[in-house]
Amino acid sequence: MDDGWFDEPVSVMPEGPSRVRVVSSAREAAECLLFRWPSTGGKSHLAARKACLAVLEGQKKSIIARRAFAKAAEDEGVLINSPSRSG
Helix, strand or coil, X not given: CCCCEEEEEEEECCCCCCCCEEEEEHHHHXXXXXXXXXXXXXXXXXXXXXXXXXXXXXXXXXXXXXXXXXXXXXXXXXECCCCCCCC
């Protein structure tokens, strides 16, 4: 199974401002969404989880998971860097 590496990592702070995580793949994003997320999540959180799973199953490209993860992080208020504008 491919980890779904991102072209550009996403920096987030789901465990508070002193704990920055640099997420570089759909696998890392899924782990963060499942086990480190500060809330139970909303629509964007669920969409990101589904996107990561689809990438890990080889059904979608990693850019889809990256965008969904960045959107979930932005909605949660834990995004540090802005989402990629490419692709």
